[in-house]
Amino acid sequence: MTRTRRQWVTLGLxxxxxxxxxxxxxxxxxxxxxxxxxxxxxxEANYTSDPVxxxxxxxxxxxxxxxDDVWRPAVVVGEYVPQDTVLLRNRPVNSTPGFHLLVPLRxxxxxxxxxxxxxxxxxxxxxxxxxxxxxxxxxxxxxAVTVTLRADEPASDHDANQATVAAINTEQVLAVGATGEARxxxxxxxxYGQLRTEDPAADTALVPLPAPDTDxxxxxxxxxxxxxxxxGAVGGYVVLWRRETRAATVTAGQLLADDDxxxxxxxxxxxxxxxxxxxxxxxxxSAHPR
Numbered sequence: 001m002t003r004t005r006r007q008w009v010t011l012g013l014x015x016x017x018x019x020x021x022x023x024x025x026x027x028x029x030x031x032x033x034x035x036x037x038x039x040x041x042x043x044e045a046n047y048t049s050d051p052v053x054x055x056x057x058x059x060x061x062x063x064x065x066x067x068d069d070v071w072r073p074a075v076v077v078g079e080y081v082p083q084d085t086v087l088l089r090n091r092p093v094n095s096t097p098g099f100h101l102l103v104p105l106r107x108x109x110x111x112x113x114x115x116x117x118x119x120x121x122x123x124x125x126x127x128x129x130x131x132x133x134x135x136x137x138x139x140x141x142x143x144a145v146t147v148t149l150r151a152d153e154p155a156s157d158h159d160a161n162q163a164t165v166a167a168i169n170t171e172q173v174l175a176v177g178a179t180g181e182a183r184x185x186x187x188x189x190x191x192y193g194q195l196r197t198e199d200p201a202a203d204t205a206l207v208p209l210p211a212p213d214t215d216x217x218x219x220x221x222x223x224x225x226x227x228x229x230x231x232g233a234v235g236g237y238v239v240l241w242r243r244e245t246r247a248a249t250v251t252a253g254q255l256l257a258d259d260d261x262x263x264x265x266x267x268x269x270x271x272x273x274x275x276x277x278x279x280x281x282x283x284x285x286s287a288h289p290r
Contacts, residue, residue: 011240012237015236015237018230018233019233022229023227025222026222026223026224026225026227026230027223029219029223029226030219030220032219033216033217033219036216036219040214040216043212043214044214046073047073047148049073050073051073051075051146052073052074053074054075054116055109057069057072058114058191059110060110061113061186061188062186062190064151064152064189064191065150065151065152065189067151070149070151071149071150071212072148073147074193076105076116076118076144076145076146076193077107077144077145078106078108078116078142078145079105079140080105080139080143081103081104081106081115082138083177084104084177084178084179085102085103085135085163086164086176086177087099087100087102087132087135087163087164087165088101088166088167088168089164093207097125098122098123098125098132098207099125099132099164100121101119101120101121101122101206102119102120102173103118105117105193112187114189115187116147116192116193117174117192117193118147118192118193118195119168119192119193119194119209120206121205122206122208122209123135123206124207136202136203136204136205138198139201139202143198143200145193145198146197147196148193148196150192150193152190152192153168154167154169155172156169163177170188170189170191173192
């Protein structure tokens, strides 16, 4: 059956739309790949670098961590405020559910008091899944803490309750603490720290936080797959059009010819083709008119 012009136009438009969608998906995956590569490059450049004093990275209260300084290790000297400890929920470590302990650390930057939220580590769930098994105290008195600097996370839309939060956002963490919001008014920075070491060490160590993930993922391979799908959509339409239009050009006379209409020679036994029964009847009638 020969397709009509409208059918060919409809198929063509469908192939173009499908190809456009595939190209869009390919570019989306490509951008995700390049963004991920940039993140990995930043981790590899900063995470293993030598620790620097905190005031080399942050200037004072209200300062925000620069994007190029994310994952950089820094040394902070100050005192923990254990009564303002807050639990970070829904953040498993090594596929184990539990809580992170977020503790404000009082220090100074450029001679001014500053509070830095420190993620001291992970504790597993207790018998009641709504609480951790234990909340070990941080070291008392002055402590030298080496942290991995991270940018403040966006504030969570989930309500903070019972001294727990769903994101490490300095303002939200301090607001949940017993006295943190009042104590740190005007003395915060746009950053937090992930604990590496404490000197002196705490009596009870927490589960340390894992190193950042540097797996690039499958974004690049997905981008190539979508590009191939786009080529296949257009190529499939062209192949179908050529095949059907070429078949339509084969005439009845060519079908009765000894030579193959597509250019090859027929085998000896097939060169004499039997004609259609109605064609034979027409020949007989013309030779013997009634």
